Amino acid sequence: MGSIKIAPSVLSADMANLKGELDKIAGADYVHFDVMDGHFTGNLTFGVDILKAVKRSTDVPVDAHLMVSNPDETVDWYADAGADMITVHYEASTHLHRTLTHLQQRGVKAGVVLNPATPVCVLESIIDVVDMVLLMSVNPGFGGQSFIPGTIAKLQELKAMCERHGVSPLIEVDGGISSKNIAEVVKAGANVLVAGSAVFKSEDPAAEVALLQKLGNEAAQEA
Template identity: 65%
Template structure:
């Protein structure tokens, strides 16, 4: 089991002081950047310039989540802007293997995202090629939503799929993650946790990152018990 990693989402950051907020989470493992196009999701967020700025002001690796239609048309923008890892939605990617190969050719880690209603079994033919699988534990589009409890069963199913294939991609969960459930989420199989309001909504974001990681680490012990 890999160490637990925390990926604070800048969807909950103060965009008027992005550099300052990123400095507050310099102890994070990733910076999570949600890219929404107003089509695949009902919200519209960050272009590649935000990735470029984050890369310039922070040394924390950039975890770019592409919630867009036709991701093959725009992944190069974000890879070239400095993304370290890019995840695309299974539901939006017509040529998934091509996208993953393209990202790897550019030296970027590649992952696939599943919406809450998308079954894990659809990853059977791509799992061997992935650096990360991201399970959405809310329906994508907005921060601050409640965690969907069925995600626990999907995590266990995904862990079993990886074991059958003999692979060990990072397993990320995004949506409704906080101190009240992170231990249980890790115990079910996750090792990268996206947290927005739980980090940037706290008085001390760096301490929140530390506390979430510590709570997640307790979940590893439960998984191995």
């Protein structure tokens, strides 16, 4: 499977001390950047200027997750601001294939996100194109939610689909990830794990990132 990647979500960080918070996770593989527009989700978070500030403050690649109603029209904002990977929701993107290939042509890795109630089968016609699939293991909108157990079966189904197609996109899971469940999630097929509260609410975020990387890689070797 390769190395397991940890992507701490700045949704759980202290935004009054953004540079200091990012310094604590310098050993992470990605910074997960949640964009919520107050329409697709019931919350409002970060825009382009905050993304630019993140890019100025860290060398860790930024994984921008667009929870917005009009991703087809706004992906370029985040590409221009420096996002290294951009994921858009299947449920919100009218022209998904066009949007993903457009990002790739711009040199940005492109991915698709599925909400908990959206079945994996909808990816059958797009799986050959994507750089990453993100499965939401909570309903999007707020941090600190509990992991939805049905995500495990979805991961297994997604992994089987990738094998049928002979492709190996990154498989990311977002929501309720911690040291307690990371092994199960990795063994089911995930190789990028978003962790917000588990990292930034811990006493030592750097040590928590290292622990999650260690537990994830051990689980991958056993899978």
